Amino acid sequence: MSATRPILVVDDDPGIREFVDLALSDEGYEVVTATDGAAALEVTACRHPAIILLDMRMPIMDGWEFARMYRQRPGPHAPIVVVTAAREAAERAAQIAADGVLPKPFRLAELLEVVETYVGQP
Amino acid sequence: MTATELGQLADILRSRSEAIADRWYRAIAPTSFVSLSSREIRARLAALATRAIDALLGEPFPRQEARAIGAELADLHYLHPDALSGTQEVLGQALLADLPAERSVALQPRLAVLLGALAGGYFERARGIILSEQETIRSALLAAHQRAEDALRVSEARFRAIFEAAAIGIGVADLDGGIQTANPALQRMLGYNEEELRALDVPQFTHPDDAASDWEFYRQLMEGERNHFQIEKRFFRKDGSTVWTRLTSSLVRDAAGLPQLTIGMFEDITEQKAAAETIRQLNADLERRVADRTAELTAVNRELADEIARRTQLEADQLRLLAEEQAARAEAQAALAAREEFLSVAAHELKTPITSVRGFTELALKQFARADGPDPQRVERALLTLDRESQKLSHLISQLLDVSRVDAGQLALQREPTDLARLVREAAASAQLTTDRHTLDVRAPEELVARVDPLRLEQVIGNLLSNAIKYSPRGGPIDIELLMPRPDSVVIAVRDRGIGIPIDQQARLFERFYQARSGDRVAGMGLGLYISRQIVTLHGGHIDIESPPEGGTRFIVTLPFDPATREEKPET
Numbered sequence: 002m003s004a005t006r007p008i009l010v011v012d013d014d015p016g017i018r019e020f021v022d023l024a025l026s027d028e029g030y031e032v033v034t035a036t037d038g039a040a041a042l043e044v045t046a047c048r049h050p051a052i053i054l055l056d057m058r059m060p061i062m063d064g065w066e067f068a069r070m071y072r073q074r075p076g077p078h079a080p081i082v083v084v085t086a087a088r089e090a091a092e093r094a095a096q097i098a099a100d101g102v103l104p105k106p107f108r109l110a111e112l113l114e115v116v117e118t119y120v121g122q123p
Numbered sequence: 124m125t126a127t128e129l130g131q132l133a134d135i136l137r138s139r140s141e142a143i144a145d146r147w148y149r150a151i152a153p154t155s156f157v158s159l160s161s162r163e164i165r166a167r168l169a170a171l172a173t174r175a176i177d178a179l180l181g182e183p184f185p186r187q188e189a190r191a192i193g194a195e196l197a198d199l200h201y202l203h204p205d206a207l208s209g210t211q212e213v214l215g216q217a218l219l220a221d222l223p224a225e226r227s228v229a230l231q232p233r234l235a236v237l238l239g240a241l242a243g244g245y246f247e248r249a250r251g252i253i254l255s256e257q258e259t260i261r262s263a264l265l266a267a268h269q270r271a272e273d274a275l276r277v278s279e280a281r282f283r284a285i286f287e288a289a290a291i292g293i294g295v296a297d298l299d300g301g302i303q304t305a306n307p308a309l310q311r312m313l314g315y316n317e318e319e320l321r322a323l324d325v326p327q328f329t330h331p332d333d334a335a336s337d338w339e340f341y342r343q344l345m346e347g348e349r350n351h352f353q354i355e356k357r358f359f360r361k362d363g364s365t366v367w368t369r370l371t372s373s374l375v376r377d378a379a380g381l382p383q384l385t386i387g388m389f390e391d392i393t394e395q396k397a398a399a400e401t402i403r404q405l406n407a408d409l410e411r412r413v414a415d416r417t418a419e420l421t422a423v424n425r426e427l428a429d430e431i432a433r434r435t436q437l438e439a440d441q442l443r444l445l446a447e448e449q450a451a452r453a454e455a456q457a458a459l460a461a462r463e464e465f466l467s468v469a470a471h472e473l474k475t476p477i478t479s480v481r482g483f484t485e486l487a488l489k490q491f492a493r494a495d496g497p498d499p500q501r502v503e504r505a506l507l508t509l510d511r512e513s514q515k516l517s518h519l520i521s522q523l524l525d526v527s528r529v530d531a532g533q534l535a536l537q538r539e540p541t542d543l544a545r546l547v548r549e550a551a552a553s554a555q556l557t558t559d560r561h562t563l564d565v566r567a568p569e570e571l572v573a574r575v576d577p578l579r580l581e582q583v584i585g586n587l588l589s590n591a592i593k594y595s596p597r598g599g600p601i602d603i604e605l606l607m608p609r610p611d612s613v614v615i616a617v618r619d620r621g622i623g624i625p626i627d628q629q630a631r632l633f634e635r636f637y638q639a640r641s642g643d644r645v646a647g648m649g650l651g652l653y654i655s656r657q658i659v660t661l662h663g664g665h666i667d668i669e670s671p672p673e674g675g676t677r678f679i680v681t682l683p684f685d686p687a688t689r690e691e692k693p694e695t
Binding site for chain 1: 467470471472474475476477478479481482483485486489501504505508511512515593594596622
């Protein structure tokens with residue numbers, strides 16, 4: 002069941018998207034990426050992700066707006082983990098009532114640990 | 124004449140009494156003085172006529188009655204000279220008229236006696252009346268005289284009492300100043316007795332300084348221009364001392380209005396004068412002392428004011444120093460805060476590419492840990508990404524250095540003649556390489572040479588193009604224009620068809636680290652715009668933002684253009 006639910010990575014930075022995509026794909030997870038909140042909402046319209054790794058500052062639709070609109074939709078809702086370079090990473094996470102936070106820069110092991118915590122082994 | 128004859132005669136005469144009364148009345152009434160009505164006078168005359176007839180025939184002749192009739196006539200007629208003659212005429216004619224001759228003759232002597240007695244009574248009464256009236260007048264005159272004398276005596280006594288007892292001096296003098304009388308108060312005031320004063324003329328004891336002071340007043344008194352006057356005047360006392368008086372002077376005129384005497388009333392005001400002088404001196408003294416004290420206080424006040432001014436200046440200096448110190452401190456703190464912010468932003472900006480660098484490094488290393496050896500494709504992809512992210516880091520660091528230079532005022536331009544058309548075309552071609560979703564369309568003249576810093580301006584155009592690409596993620600055309608709207612300015616405009624920027628956020632776009640503001644939820648444009656604006660400003664130009672109604676954003680860079688530089692060829 003979990004294998005059919007992808008991990009959604011929302012970040013406007015192509016380097017981050019690519020790294021997270023590669024790292025999690027290597028581990029056997031299915032990964033879907035989006036460049037901003039609006040694109041991510043489109044993804045969630047047809048796929049129900051296992052977890053959302055969400056950057057906050059993005060053009061078009063930022064993380065705050067995405068979280069608000071995503072939660073307004075009928076459930077179930079995937080856990081959201083905020084991925085941010087902001088110094089106040091925990092504060093950002095609290096602002097949207099996120100389930101977890103992954104401050105940049107993070108290492109590969111930290112990424113895998115967070116995903117495993119919320120999704121389990123692939 | 125027999126008694127019978129007398130009786131017959133009496134009847135005849137009595138029958139005539141009314142007619143007699145009528146004639147009598149007509150004869151004397153116009154001259155009557157008594158205050159009786161005509162009817163009353165008429166009735167009395169009728170009674171008197173009857174009594175006169177009875178008296179005429181009386182035997183013996185009633186002399187007293189006849190006198191009484193005369194007296195009553197006098198009462199009635201009140202002493203008019205015509206009354207008696209009129210009466211005698213009326214009675215003489217009426218009583219004897221139409222009588223037989225022998226009777227008339229017989230009555231003639233009786234009538235004469237009657238009229239004589241009547242006249243006698245009349246005069247006697249008249250004399251009495253006159254005497255009585257004279258006496259009345261005399262005694263009335265006497266009484267009036269007595270009353271006048273009494274009044275005069277009382278008045279004189281009163282006046283004398285006032286004159287004698289008055290507290291103010293009163294003196295009467297003739298027009299030459301010779302004193303006629305002086306009351307005791309005046310005598311005491313001047314120290315002379317009345318006898319001595321009568322021997323003096325007023326000028327003899329007048330203070331010489333005041334001798335002429337009342338001449339004008341006296342002239343006015345004499346000429347009737349005023350009834351009295353009042354002045355303050357000094358006189359010498361008998362002992363040689365001076366007395367101050369308030370003199371009220373008036374003039375007495377005779378029945379013809381000619382001036383006769385002057386009356387002077389003298390009030391001794393020597394003490395008042397002395398008191399006034401004392402008060403004046405005290406006041407002068409007081410004023411002098413007040414002036415002295417005021418001068419002292421003024422001096423003290425001036426010192427105080429100087430001191431206050433000095434201290435105020437001191438305080439102002441201190442406040443100024445404090446303000447300067449605070450400003451310096453605030454400046455230092457602002458600089459510190461700016462440095463903090465700069466470091467924070469630098470760290471923030473660097474975190475994302477560093478994450479990628481570390482992540483791909485780990486992924487590459489992981490490949491080498493594989494049992495069947497590394498996947499060359501994976502390793503190559505990691506290395507390519509590493510290269511790209513390193514470039515991004517390098518670019519970021521140079522941007523941060525630029526910001527640091529801007530903050531320190533050290534961003535300097537190196538102007539040289541530059542073909543802006545070429546610069547724009549090259550920048551567009553370079554940006555086109557980074558996207559296949561956008562079509563970059565350049566509209567520029569063949570050549571447009573201006574004195575600019577080519578590297579910095581390329582940085583500006585590159586930044587605008589990368590923003591245009593980034594904020595129109597769905598692709599579409601991006602228009603780049605180079606034009607000269609006016610001979611003295613050049614415009615470079617970049618327009619995308621992207622998401623647009625709300626008006627209220629446009630102004631903030633150029634703020635330093637706008638994107639990095641914590642809690643700020645609007646996705647920013649990074650450091651690029653801030654640096655771009657500094658570069659354009661250093662060139663003497665400005666950047667504006669337009670939001671075309673069809674959507675997207677248009678950034679307009681306006682630079683001043685000096686036509687003189689147009690002929691210069693760029694170095695190639």
